[in-house]
Amino acid sequence: MNRIALAHSAPKRGEGPTPSAAAGAAAQGKPGPWPRVVEGLCPTPQLPPQAPPLYHAVPGRWHPGLGHDVRHTELFASADEASGVALALALAQNMASRHAAAQGDDHRPWLWVQDKTAIRLSGRPYRPGLPEGLRHRLIHVAADKPADALFALEEGLRCRDLAFVIGEMAGNPAALDFTASRRLSLAAQRHDVPLWLVRLSARHDLGSARMRWDVAPAPSAPRRWNPDAPGDPRWQADLFRAHVFQPGQWILGDDSERAELAVFTPDHGGMVSDAGDRSLASVQPAA
Numbered sequence: 001m002n003r004i005a006l007a008h009s010a011p012k013r014g015e016g017p018t019p020s021a022a023a024g025a026a027a028q029g030k031p032g033p034w035p036r037v038v039e040g041l042c043p044t045p046q047l048p049p050q051a052p053p054l055y056h057a058v059p060g061r062w063h064p065g066l067g068h069d070v071r072h073t074e075l076f077a078s079a080d081e082a083s084g085v086a087l088a089l090a091l092a093q094n095m096a097s098r099h100a101a102a103q104g105d106d107h108r109p110w111l112w113v114q115d116k117t118a119i120r121l122s123g124r125p126y127r128p129g130l131p132e133g134l135r136h137r138l139i140h141v142a143a144d145k146p147a148d149a150l151f152a153l154e155e156g157l158r159c160r161d162l163a164f165v166i167g168e169m170a171g172n173p174a175a176l177d178f179t180a181s182r183r184l185s186l187a188a189q190r191h192d193v194p195l196w197l198v199r200l201s202a203r204h205d206l207g208s209a210r211m212r213w214d215v216a217p218a219p220s221a222p223r224r225w226n227p228d229a230p231g232d233p234r235w236q237a238d239l240f241r242a243h244v245f246q247p248g249q250w251i252l253g254d255d256s257e258r259a260e261l262a263v264f265t266p267d268h269g270g271m272v273s274d275a276g277d278r279s280l281a282s283v284q285p286a287a
Helices: 019-027 083-103 116-122 146-157 178-191
Strands: 072-077 110-115 138-143 165-170 195-200 211-218 234-242 248-255 260-265
Touching: 072 083, 072 178, 083 165, 083 195, 083 211, 083 234, 083 248, 083 260, 110 116, 110 146, 116 138, 116 165, 116 195, 138 146, 146 165, 146 178, 146 195, 178 195
Parallel strands: 072 195, 072 211, 110 138, 110 165, 165 195
Antiparallel strands: 211 234, 234 248, 248 260
16 A cells, blocks of 8 residues: 555545636646645556567667568578578568468468579578478579579569568679669668578678678587487577677577577677567576
8 A cells, every 4th residue: 555645535625726726727827736645545556567678679689579670681601501591591480470470371472592603502492391381482593693693682572472582692793792782672671572691601791781690500409308309400690780789699599389589598798688578598408
């Protein structure tokens, strides 16, 4: 119980101001009279719990579920393994699951573009190995030259009937300069089609992507009932450039319990505990 609370009963005759007196004070520009207070009449009001902070209220720290309004992302990875495109698919699937929770399932197709060198280094997509919800919706384009791959990417981004676009390009081709990168960013932003461009064995060059990652494979946690069985995929992700978030490093992976992307260790900048929807301790691997 509050020691001091506002009384909601009407004042008695001679106690407190009358309505006409209050109206007169307001008309003269004077502050209105304070209500009468008594002790111990009203319980402490119970305020509803606050909603978790929105994306723009998070103080500069990224976590899965944020950054969905970023339409152009680049992921730099080695051509010797598939961590780059695997994380791109995980980010795209995470975005699609949150979109489905808010607006219903998205049955639109999605586009995967590879240039000739990327196909030689990493191979073509293996449809049965894709996430089940994406297998039947794949449109694959094999481009002969980097310029052809950029043309296919830009045309795909102009098509709003595509859910998202993934591109794979090897090295630092001359066709992928800052102007070409800027064209991709503008097309993705204007037509609201997300792009994840995987750069295989490429150095960091000039680009207009809103988020840029370095990606490498990370050890999987052992299975609970069979430590010798293959674990869920995990990636060491280094966000080295972003227009909205601070740089940081994470171990990202599939959360099999919730079927979505999760953070398994905090970033080196010290992720705040309220940045996500649950404590990081609940997803720490068992020692």
